[in-house]
Amino acid sequence: MHSTDSSSVTSVWRRSGLAFGALLATAAAAQAGAKDEARQIASLANFHGGLVVHVGCGDGQLTAALRLADNWTVQGLSTDARRVQAARSAIRELGVYGPVSVLHWQGKRLPYVDNLASLVVCEDPDTVGAKELMRVLRPFGAAVCKRKGKWTATVKPQLPGTDQWPQHFRGADNNAVAQDTVVGPPRRYQWRNEPQWQRSHLAMPSINSIVSTRGRLFTVEDLASAEHPALPGKQALVARDAYNGVVLWRVLFVDWHPTYIRNK
Numbered sequence: 001m002h003s004t005d006s007s008s009v010t011s012v013w014r015r016s017g018l019a020f021g022a023l024l025a026t027a028a029a030a031q032a033g034a035k036d037e038a039r040q041i042a043s044l045a046n047f048h049g050g051l052v053v054h055v056g057c058g059d060g061q062l063t064a065a066l067r068l069a070d071n072w073t074v075q076g077l078s079t080d081a082r083r084v085q086a087a088r089s090a091i092r093e094l095g096v097y098g099p100v101s102v103l104h105w106q107g108k109r110l111p112y113v114d115n116l117a118s119l120v121v122c123e124d125p126d127t128v129g130a131k132e133l134m135r136v137l138r139p140f141g142a143a144v145c146k147r148k149g150k151w152t153a154t155v156k157p158q159l160p161g162t163d164q165w166p167q168h169f170r171g172a173d174n175n176a177v178a179q180d181t182v183v184g185p186p187r188r189y190q191w192r193n194e195p196q197w198q199r200s201h202l203a204m205p206s207i208n209s210i211v212s213t214r215g216r217l218f219t220v221e222d223l224a225s226a227e228h229p230a231l232p233g234k235q236a237l238v239a240r241d242a243y244n245g246v247v248l249w250r251v252l253f254v255d256w257h258p259t260y261i262r263n264k
Contacts, residue, residue: 031094034065037151041121042068044153045142050118051244053077053110053136055128057102060087064094066121071248077105079127112136113190115159115243118215119144130154138243140215166213191245195226203229204259217242222259223250233259 041047049071057063057076066074078084087102105111110132117136120143122128133143137156144153163170163180170178198206199222209220217240224234235256239248 031061031065034061035068037062038065038068041066041119041144041151044151045119045144045155047119047142049248050141050241050246051075051116052119052121053112053117055110055120055122055133056124057087058083058123060090060102062121062123063087063102064091064096064100067096067100070099071246072099073244073246074100076100076102077110078102079105079107108132110136113188115139116190117141118241118244118246122146138215138241141243164213165211167211168209190243193240193245193247195221195223197226199226199259200229202260204233204257212242215242216240216248220256223252224259230260 049069050073052066052072052074054063054066054074054076057078060076063074063076066072076087078087081104084102084104088097091097091100091102103111107127110128114135115138118138118141120133120137120141122133122143122145125133125145125147130143133145134154134156137143139156139158139162142153142155144151146152158164159182161180161182163178165178169176195206204222206222206226207219208222211218219238219240221236221238222233223236225231233256235253237251237253239250240246241248
């Protein structure tokens with residue numbers, strides 16, 4: 001018969017518990033540090049929501065921390081396939097994978113269309129040229145890069161030849177004529193978002209007002225079901241990033257115009 005010294009077993013469990021506790025404390029400290037760094041980046045960029053691209057995502061801790069609110073969508077990039085898998089595992093453990101994701105990237109050219117990201121975070125600017133970072137960054141967005149251990153921000157200006165439409169008829173003169181000189185027929189989708197279906201030609205359109213300023217779209221939308229035009233409406237003021245469609249905020253109206261309107 002084999003006997004076990006209970007004091008030895010207790011000692012082993014105690015040491016194991018201490019080691020596990022130390023690991024948890026280390027992980028918590030790393031997450032807290034990443035959150036502090038993410039808040040510093042957001043403050044530098046004066047950023048409050050949209051699409052974030054994190055170039056060189058490392059272990060995924062900062063990538064996950066960059067989702068400071070529900071209106072932040074974050075994608076990390078890494079050229080190292082093993083780091084991609086490790087970062088994905090870390091983000092899943094934090095329970096935020098989906099709104100936060102990681103993509104294996106081949107390097108050099110970033111895998112995005114022009115003027116898409118609201119914020120670009122780059123920990124090693126030597127991996128991507130400044131011109132490429134600014135290509136994917138949308139106007140009025142910021143590229144925040146780490147140089148010699150310090151974060152610095154660069155804001156992309158409004159594109160030459162483009163205009164804004166901040167009032168119903170563009171400006172206070174109500175002439176409904178934009179000063180945009182680069183507008184033309186659409187050749188591709190920049191982004192897609194709800195609502196996919198309008199109520200009916202017999203009812204008020206599901207999107208019945210829109211203005212745009214500083215890279216944002218402001219719409220009055222009917223968020224209720226489009227199944228039948230006579231169903232009650234649910235009107236809201238919705239703000240989106242104009243270049244990637246991320247919803248920044250919604251404010252529901254207590255009352256609005258009746259939705260069931262027969263057009264003459």
